[in-house]
Amino acid sequence: MSKKRLFYAVLLMCMSGLLFAQTQQITRIAVIDMQKIYLTYYSDSSAVRNFEAEKQKVQDQIQKLSDEIKELQKKKLQLQTDGKTAEAAALDGEIAKKAQYLSDFIRIKKAELDEKAQKLMNTDDFMNRLYKTVQQVAESEGFSIVLDIRGINQVTSNIIWFTPLIDITDKVIQVMIKN
Template identity: 35%
Template sequence: MKTVNLKKIIVLSVVAFASSFCGIFAQQITKFGVVDTARVYQAYFRDSTPVRNYESKKQEFQSEIDKMVSDLQNLHDRKLEYEKNGDESAAMNIEAQITKKTDFINEYTNAKNVELESLKKSLQDNDAFYKQLYNTLSRIAEKGGYSMILSLQQSNAILWYSRSVDITDEVISQLGR
């Protein structure tokens, strides 16, 4: 009976000793998360007034451009009709109008694209949104055990990280030796 107890004690001691080394040699597994910020942004702002205004302006500009292109097509059709009937002077007059209108449409389109891009950028640079995004990412990351959250759009953009993976002080210490 004493040998059975002695064997149990030895086995338990070995298990306890081995378990203590497992804790020492265990490595922390780093868990990363990735966020599609464009999709989050789109979902977050889809029903907001600024986005509705942006979409409304975009549609308004497109309608204006479509109307101008339709007018241009009508001019082109008239030019072909004049050419078909042998009225070269009227055809040349229409050709000048077509060139003028084409240049105007190109300038107008460029100006409106710049305006839309500016509106879009002002929507995307919304500080309140990014503060809320950062706080949300922080909560999710800490709750889910993530060490770092990366942006899907920008390969080098770290949106959030746990201080536990920051080894800056250790690197500075090692370099100072």
């Protein structure tokens, strides 16, 4: 009877160990660059071309305003060098006004462009298609979690380091273009 109990005990331990081994699964994480997917997928659309043209127009306006401020600063410096301190002081007010205007302009236009970029990216059709494609690629590659390495409005990433082996961005783009 003790041999039988020992046999069942060993069998039970082996089965529970096997069951435990099957439940222990390593979570694999993938990363994607949503901004790259978005820009690649929509690069030929008129909406994105219009957005990019508007963004360039704003950049040109910012550059023009910055150049005007620099010219006024050069003029002020020249007046100071020539000993015309009263005229140089008068330019200070104009420079301050233009600098404040530039600062406000940048803040307002950035908010407008950010909102337009968000609207372009958040179209239901695009997001549904993207979600399904990411899910399909991640499952076929054996990934359990997919992280965005950089949001649409972020310049930097919250992820400090990752190996390119887990970046599925190009695979997602290929599947989206193919479909």
